[in-house]
Amino acid sequence: MRQRTPFRRIGVDEAVAIVGTGQALLLDVRDANAYAAGHVAGARNMAFGNLGDIIGTTPKTQPVVIYCYHGNASQEYAQTLSDFGFSDVTSVDGGYEAWFNHAQAQKPAGALDPAVSAWIASRGYPPDGLDATAENGMTPLMKACAEGLGETVTALIAAGAALDIRNADGNTALWIACVGDHLDIIDALVDAGISIDSANDNGATALMYAASAGKAGVVEKLLARGADPMPETLDGFSALDLASTVECLTLLRRATKAAKESAQA
Structure with a gap:
């Protein structure tokens, strides 16, 4: 039986670095209204309803970074993708709130x-x-x-x-x-x-x-x-x-x- 590679929990700094390579798939798993109101640039909105599309069209070796509101629901999605054979899945601790605050702090004066x-x-x-x-x-x-x-x-x-x-x-x-x-x-x-x-x-x-x-x-x-x-x-x-x-x-x-x-x- 193929051994599953567990997902990792990461902080915003590491998430930004991974996404910055241009190779990762960034997923926002909040509801559509929250996503429309504001999201991390380049993120794709995903729910369990369209999870099959992600699984069917994304290479299993492509890095996948997932965030939700505060870092809890994203772990469930990360676990699911890991169970389906994705080898490099990460869940962002603190979710969108932490990412937004990080972005604000990085803005030059x-x-x-x-x-x-x-x-x-x-x-x-x-x-x-x-x-x-x-x-x-x-x-x-x-x-x-x-x-x-x-x-x-x-x-x-x-x-x-x-x-x-x-x-x-x-x-x-x-x-x-x-x-x-x-x-x-x-x-x-x-x-x-x-x-x-x-x-x-x-x-x-x-x-x-x-x-x-x-x-x-x-x-x-x-x-x-x-x-x-x-x-x-x-x-x-x-x-x-x-x-x-x-x-x-x-x-x-x-x-x-x-x-x-x-x-x-």
């Missing part, structure tokens, strides 16, 4: 630059909502990337905008910059430390998206900045498998060959 605050407000966010989320989980940084506003992206990063928040589709600001072919913004995000190989809920990375969309310039940029061509989606497809043009195929064949040779060295 002083208000945002007036120009940054005004731009954030112009997009429908609270003026001080540097990491606020709107429709589809879009943050101000994601909005600026979507609009191709390089100077605004730089200003938001300088103000401390969180880089690896994922929207409702599980994508970060890097993916959104790739959609718009904004190569300068890709550079700015990577320079700032965004996770270049962050995968969404389907296991797809920005490189995979660019390859499938035939964006040779973006593929070349991502590879030049260190994107890994080897990861695969949940369905087992790599960026090379998804390449939709000859240009992308050529770039990824070369990069994949180099990666394999490096691994064998």
Whole structure:
């Protein structure tokens, strides 16, 4: 009989560090109204009713971080996922309340630059909502990337905008910059430390998206900045498998060959 790996109870500091890698699935198991009123950026709302979807679509080795109101109900969910074979499940002690208080304590003293605050407000966010989320989980940084506003992206990063928040589709600001072919913004995000190989809920990375969309310039940029061509989606497809043009195929064949040779060295 396969031995079950028990879940762990962790504090907010460790939870923030795990989520910050861009590889973890963050689950909010409070009721839908509480989630709508406020939640940790990038968290997915879950109840026992949609637990089957999580179990069926999430790799058993993917880190899963769970929080509730105060840290009690999250342990029940963590135990369930552990029983279903998930190997890296954690429950956050203190729940959302502790996470919220931690976030407030980490905020730098002083208000945002007036120009940054005004731009954030112009997009429908609270003026001080540097990491606020709107429709589809879009943050101000994601909005600026979507609009191709390089100077605004730089200003938001300088103000401390969180880089690896994922929207409702599980994508970060890097993916959104790739959609718009904004190569300068890709550079700015990577320079700032965004996770270049962050995968969404389907296991797809920005490189995979660019390859499938035939964006040779973006593929070349991502590879030049260190994107890994080897990861695969949940369905087992790599960026090379998804390449939709000859240009992308050529770039990824070369990069994949180099990666394999490096691994064998």
